[in-house]
Every structure is written in structure tokens, then in C-alpha cells.
Amino acid sequence: MASRLRRTFERTGLYTAACLSIAVAVADLAGWLDLIAPGGTIQKITLLVLGSMALVVTLEVDGFAKLDEIDAKVDAVRRAVAQGFEQGLVAVHPNLANEDYLRYVKQARQVTILNTWIPNLQRLKESLGDALDRRAEVRILLLYPNSMVASLRDDALRARGRSNPEWNVRSGVRHNLGILKELVTEKRRRAGHLKVKVYNSLPSAAVYKADTHYYVSVFLHGQLAIESPQLEIQGSGSLLGRQFQQELDTLWEIGVEIDPLDWERDLERKRL
CATH class of the missing domain: 1.10.287 (Helix Hairpins)
Known part of the structure; x- marks a missing residue:
């Protein structure tokens, strides 16, 4: 006017x-x-x-x-x-690009990954090992493989007529735990800087975090979370950062710690 x-x-x-x-x-x-x-x-x-x-x-x-x-x-x-x-929203990406996330991991003092299981863990392994070498804290949150949620997620991944034997939560979690065991034994790294927990709850999102930088996606039918659109978020104090940090904290509190060096016995012994 x-x-x-x-x-x-x-x-x-x-x-x-x-x-x-x-x-x-x-x-x-x-x-x-x-x-x-x-x-x-x-x-x-x-x-x-x-x-x-x-x-x-x-x-x-x-x-x-x-x-x-x-x-x-x-x-x-x-x-x-x-x-x-x-x-807190920086950008929206069509999927999770490992190299983009690893740029932040390279300098991070704390790395956190929340997923049902981590399909791209093998590609992240070297960088996570480097983080442990510089005594950064690496926190991994995986879905308890024997939970009902694991079966429901398997059904969702088989939706739309797509079937892939690698898209299996139970075997995926166990494979991840095997990789994490290798991570701390290959160079005799201090296992104390690697924290692994399994949770028996319905996850709302997959989160790949390095310090205060987040890549967040949701669980869609017939599609892995890392293949889904990613919200790139900066700042734990931002609106979106606070929400997803709270989700990480909640699941971390719910989760039960697993010794990566003795994960098979821990999974059998600890019932969630």
C-alpha cells in the first residue's frame, strides 16, 4: 500500500x-x-x-x-x-550421499546413526574407524532384530511387489554388528568410544548425525531410508534440530547397550 x-x-x-x-x-x-x-x-x-x-x-x-x-x-x-x-533446514536431497555425510564425520567429535539397520555401514566403516582413532564418540542405534517392528518393516520393504533378500532387518542388524566388531578389533581400537544400542520401539525417522549436522529421512514402503529424500538440518538448537535430537535422545534412553565384541551373546541374553 x-x-x-x-x-x-x-x-x-x-x-x-x-x-x-x-x-x-x-x-x-x-x-x-x-x-x-x-x-x-x-x-x-x-x-x-x-x-x-x-x-x-x-x-x-x-x-x-x-x-x-x-x-x-x-x-x-x-x-x-x-x-x-x-x-534448521539447509537443503532437501533425493537420497543420502555418503560422501556428503562423511565430510562432516571427518571433523566431528560425536557421530550418531539411528536406523532400523544401516545398509551403507560398510561404506562408512573406514571413516567411523578414523573417528574412533581420534577419540570421537560414535553412537549407533539399531532396531532390536527380534522385535515385532522388525517384521513390520520387512513387510513394508517388500511392498509394491519388490523383494530383495538384502532388505531384511534381522539379518541386516546382525550384519551391522559384525562390521562394528571388526571396526574395533582390526586396529585394536578402544571399544569404549564406540557405543552400540538396540531399541524395541517404533522409530519415526532415520538420522545420520555428525556433531550438530543432521541428515534425516523417513521409512517409506518399498524403499530404504537412505534412498528416500533427506532433510539436511544444521543446528541442534534450531526448530528441526531440537525435534530430531529429542527423538535421538528418547531412543537412546530406551535402548539397551550391546557389547560390539560380544554382540551375539548379548542379543540372546538381553530380551527387550
């Missing part, structure tokens, strides 16, 4: 100046300017120049209005981006 009113005043002033410029030109041709400023050539030139400038600006006023519209759109985009950062 204020912009329209300002534009109306601008146009009124420019139209008035343009009309005066035409009147000045006519008056000059008729010799009337000599009555106002006898022998004032400089004054005549000044009046004609100012009048011509007013006429040109009047013709371009719509162009200025379009520039105002562009500025308004830029401001709207800037506000939307700022709001997105306040909420």
Missing part, C-alpha cells in the same frame, strides 16, 4: 514536470521565455534540459516500478531463506 501511494505521488510529480517541459518548449518557440528572462540563454537551456529530463524519467517510471517489484521478490526470498535457517 505504501509503495503504491509513493508511486502515485512520483507519477503525479513527473507528469506535472513533463507537461511543464512541453510548455517551456512551446513558450521558447513562441518567444515568450524572453519575457521571463530577457537575453537569458543559460536560463533557457537549463529549463529545456530539466524539462527534457523530467519527460524521459516519466517515460521510464514503469521500468522503475518493475525494479521495485523485483526488489520485493528478492526481499521475500531472503526472508524465506532466513526463516529456513532459523528452522
